[in-house]
Amino acid sequence: MARKLTQPNPGASRRRWWAGGAPAKGWIIRAGRALAGVFLLTAATLPAAALSLTTDVTPRSIRVGESARLEIRIEGPSMPQAEPPRMPRIDGLTFRYAGPASQVRIINGQVAQSLSFNYYVTAQKEGDYTLGPFEVVVDGRTLRAPATALRVRAAGDTNGAAAPAGGRRWAFLTLETPLKEAYVGQRVPVEISLYIVAGQNYAPKPLNNPGFVFGGMEPLGQTQVVLDGARYTVVRHQQNAFPTRTGELTLGPAEADVTLRIPQQRRRRAIDPFFDDFFNFSPFGGMDELRPVTLRSDPLTLRVKPLPQAGRPSDFSGAVGRFDMDVTVAPTNVAVGEPIHLKIRIEGEGSLENVNIPLPEEVPGFKVYPGQSQVEVTDQLRMRGVRTIERDLVPLEVSVDRVPGVRFSYFDPDAGAYRTIEHPPTPVLVRPAAREQALAPVVISRDEEGRPTTHERELAPLKEQLGELAIVGPALLRRPWFPALVLTPLAAWAAAWGWRRRQDRLAADPALARRLAFAKARGRRLRELRRLAAAGDRAAFFACAFRCLQEHLAERLDLPAHGLTEAVVDEKLAPMGAPADLLEALRHWFRLCDQARYAPASVEGNLDEMARSLETVLDRVRKLGR
Amino acid sequence: MNRSSRSVFRHPQAGARGRFLLVLLAVWLGGWAGRAVAGEPNTPTPATPEAVFGAAKTLYEQGRYAEAAGLFEALWTNGVASVALHYNLGNAWLKAGEPGRAVYHYRLARWLAPRDPDVQANLEIARTMVRGEPPPAPAWWRRFLERWRLDEWTLAATAAFWLWVGLGVAVLLRPAWRERCRRPRQVCLGLFLALAVGTLAAWSLHPRPEAVVLSRDAVLLHGPRDEAPEVQPLQPGQELVVLERRGGWARVAGAERGVGWVRTNHLGLLPR
Secondary structure, three states: OHHHHHOOOHHHHHHHOOOOOOOOOHHHHHHHHHHHHHHHHHHHHHHHHHOEEEEEEEOOEEEOOOEEEEEEEEEEOOOOOEOOOOOOOOOOEEEEEEEEEEEEEEEOOEEEEEEEEEEEEEEOOOEEEEEOOEEEEEOOEEEEEOOEEEEEEOOOOOOOOOOOHHHOOOEEEEEEOOOOEEEOOOOEEEEEEEEEOOEEEEEEEOOOOOOEEEEEEEEEEEEEEEEOOEEEEEEEEEEEEEEOOOEEEEEOOOEEEEEEEEOOOOOOOOOOHHHOOOOOOOOOHHHOEEEEEEEEOOOEEEEEEOOOOOOOOOOOOOOEEEEEEEEEEEOOEEEOOOOEEEEEEEEEEEOHHHOOOOOOOOOOOEEEEEEEEEEEEOOOOOOEEEEEEEEEEEEOOOOOOEEOOEEEEEEEOOOOEEEEEEEOOEEOEEEOOOOOOOOOOEEEEEOOOOOEEEEOOOOOOOOOOOOOEOOOOOOHHHOOOHHHHHHHHHHHHHHHHHHHHHHHHHHHOHHHHHHHHHHHHHHHHHHHHHHHHHHOOHHHHHHHHHHHHHHHHHHHHOOOOOOOOOHHHHHHHHHHOOOHHHHHHHHHHHHHHHHHHHOHHHOOOOHHHHHHHHHHHHHHHHOOOO | OOHHHHHOOOOOOOOHHHHHHHHHHHHHHHHHHHHHHHOOOOOOOOOOHHHHHHHHHHHHHOOOHHHHHHHHHHHHHOOOOEHHHHHHHHHHHHHOOOHHHHHHHHHHHHHHOOOOHHHHHHHHHHHHHHHOOOOOOOOHHHHHHHOOOHHHHHHHHHHHHHHHHHHHHHHHHOHHHHHHHHHHHHHHHHHHHHHHHHHHHHHHHOOOOEEEEOOOOOEEEOOOOOOOOEEEEOOOOOEEEEEEEEOOEEEEEEEOOEEEEEEHHHEEEOOO
């Protein structure tokens, strides 16, 4: 190449230097090389010269426990390629990378593109901190972003712009109960409320204190309140606690995990971040800090009293609450051995699982069969509901006249007293068992007051005669042959339909009818011919032979059989191309028949042989033209 | 069912062997019944089913219901069946204090003669004794359908069908009769369709086999084993629906406490 350049090509020189007409010189080439080197050097250093790195922290002053946003920005004419810088270890501060952001700006026709790396800086100690400088690798080269300052004040210092105004908290948890004291087994409703400015992933933990049995936790809904000028979203849950022992019992503290959404200070708007909507997107979008925390409420103290001994019913089984009872007994008119269904339905508010009715396993005069016992909850807190207890009582003797009454006692904590609901015995009518009551009056109704009325109904008398004997067995529909029986007429109908079609076809086609009639008659006629030959009845034989000739020719010529004579042999058969010997044979047979009719004595010969001969001729006629 | 059907014997389990046994039984029973009624020793004399029937009736009229029922039952177990026999068996068992067997035989009598008023009345009395109260009156359409036996519905529908098809055959054989047969054919077709609907409805009244509890030892169990837990004791005369049969057990529905298993020898299965 160098050699080519030093040996000028006249043509090329003319093309390059045609304006001046001067030939190319070596110094020009060297000057060009120098200019190109300068250009390349300038181009290589231009990006570094055009890039600008800035560091910013907002806000510049925060309280302990709060966060600021640190932004390292690289700006240039084209989008820089860079890796996020590594944060230094600074005692009292923690850094958390929040992600990159890119931006393109066009100002007065100048394009500027920037790449930012964002970090959350959370303060743990008060003091003045210097953040940076930070080393950033941009397009393969290490550049340095300048340092910036961050002031961290004590947590009680409320002057920070990003701190909640007036020393209020971002979120807190409360535990409340309307009762200061309760009885053992009494339901104690406990309400757990979360007050939060903004956050997500709220998960309250169920209470679990010794000395209590807790029910399930149910949400009560969500409201908003303004406390000390700040708007809180309040999320309430309720849990029922049932004290199981007496004394001063501690309830709580309640705990909950929640992720706080802490808004960062805005650049262009000075709006109190407390007034951002709960769970709404911040104007900073994903730049809000999400800080998971565990909240803890203050505990409560509950004084638990024992159930009073005074006035305690003997059948009290520990039910505490307020209840109603309904008892049904049915049927009330049974025979010995038939079950009577006893259903006890207790509805109310309290721990239904503890509701128990001391039904005896043995009731005099009855055999008791255990039945179902179930609880049906009718409210979300699982406090109101129905407990149903069922028994089947089978009377064993007719002397039984009532089903025993049912008593249910419970303690009413509101009144501080025991209550007893009593269902009186239910009168029943027990009839003798079937064997004993065979001749007894039949009870068929009751009067208006429910007393049984008796009617003796006499049986209809015996039948005097055995009567027609019958078959006791499966119904006809279940017998396998019955479908065939039903469908038999269909076969008859199908046969009739086929016959009708055939008749219609024959009526429409006389030639076919003749062919079919001939086919049917031919065999019969030939048998008669043989019989007459055997009998030696010459007159009848030749008469039959003549009819055979006529019928065979008529079938072949599609003409009526009667009236066919020897003339038809020459007039019809010869034009059809029948063999001459056949024509001659036919003429012979016509003449023979005429001769036998008019001069019987002149015809001689063996009739059997003549019959066989005629059959041969007729067979040839039948095959004629096929 | 005509008199000519007598020679074709009748009980589901009976065949030629049954007929032979019946003759032997009739001979023996005739002598036994004669002695029993007359109260004097006698040698066995040949007897027909009618004679045995009459002897059993006499025992009944003497108030010896269990013996009368036994004699009637002997006829039944040897293949004799008639409305009168099952009806009288129902009466005898009811008077003898066996309402379960009474209900069973009244049901058989009603199966054979659904329009017999005596059978209807006594069946209602037996059911009342079993239940302790009159049974609820069935709906009108059910009463209407049960006025005929299922076989009667079936035969009537079959006859209408045959007539309709026969008229069609006649029209095919004699086309000149087409106009003359048009209206009768329409009537037959309509009749056939109506009777076919009635047949299907009557069939659907009892979609599953039914049974009557005969024994007072019958117990409804949770499974087809004697060791299975007890559901409830069954009352003689209870009418149940048989859902399934397995060996000597039947899974039945219709008891107060639901579905369970019971030994089939405690049940009287009804024809269907």
